[in-house]
Amino acid sequence: MRALLIRDLRLAVRAGGGFGLGLAFFLIVVVLIPFAVGPQSALLARIAAGVLWIGALLACLLSLDRLFALDWDDGSLDLLATAPLPMEAIVSIKALAHWLTTALPLVVIAPVLAVLLNLPAAGYWPLVLSLLLGTPALSVIGTFGAALTVGLKRGGLLMSLLVLPLYVPTLIFGAEAARRGAEGMAYGTPLIFLAGITCGTIALLPFASAAVLRVNLR
């Protein structure tokens, strides 16, 4: 398991720049928002938490189709499937690798981008906390979407259509926690709901992803 994780991390960092791409995308989304809604800092401060959440979510989505596609193309996915490791473990490791290489950098860079969007000082901790708790769910759900569409030639667009509705609960609670924090309200409740969703998806969704992957490898 550890070998697989290290291999996936190496591939993500070294091969083809998938690593920085998500971050760059996140940055560009955040830079484009003021052009679209205007430079008034009061308005930006109000929408900052939501924009950062949407940006992080889209950046996660963008990198999902690389999750299984490369292994599928060169056949290493078949090798992994015949390995003694259960499919559920493989899927979980893939999700973990995706989270470490894509989502965690987003969480780290989010406070920096929040400065650009004039996020109120009270909002930084809630933003980071909610992203930290919420992004694992995004990775795990995304793994399910990637496993569904792995065999398709142009699965990327279809995967967005499948994955985005599944992101709704996570986004609602995550963005709500960040928004409440930015407005100086108590943000414990949505944060707890968010943590619940994350724990639930981590516990259950790998089984669905593994089942889907087995069907696709048949």
Place this chain on the structure above:
Amino acid sequence: MASIWSYANPKKFIDTTDRVLPVLSVLALAALVGGLVWGFFFTPDDYKQGSTVKIIYLHVPAALMAINAWMMMLVASVVWIIRRHHVSALAARAAAPVGAMMTVIALATGAIWGQPMWGTWWEWDPRLTSFLILFLFYLGYMALWSAIEDDDTAADLTGILCLVGSVFALLSRYAVNFWNQGLHQGASLSLDKEENVADVFYYPLLLCIAGFVLLFVALVFLRTQTEIRARRMRALLARERLND
């Protein structure tokens, strides 16, 4: 008595539904025409809402069927995943566009009703929002069916998507409650509640609901038959090519 699983035989299914379909269609038409005519022309205007209240005869049955269609797809998917009856998978596939259409009807009539009553076509109300999300789930489900070429793979994948999607649709339903307060009224048709719609509106509404249910069943039967026949035709064509 024959078990319900005997209808998993496509031949038996087609034979039975062929006999049932005309009856179902006539009943659906009768209930719909009866309910709508009764509702539109022979019930009084509401004292607050005027004649706009009559859109209820389309709005409520469509909304009910939009949810029940998804439930039916869920049951059919579970049956397919556990017992591998092809008719079940095809029925789930056949129900999806019908359910999606019901969702659109519910959303559209809701907008037309909401404009004079709430002064807005659309509001990010929990009920409205969760219906929109349900519609997105239908779209994703249908897109996945049409994207995969191999029939059994497609049936498996969409089946699992339906299971996972149901959980997330339910989660979203309660998450949006948390996120925004509602404009839409609560349930007004429950069997166990004191406060229901008045009887004058209730009976034609029941007839309309029955009409929508029958219409849904008839459409799903018809579409499942079509799917079965299309698949049989593909099999025959493949056999022809093999023999050449």
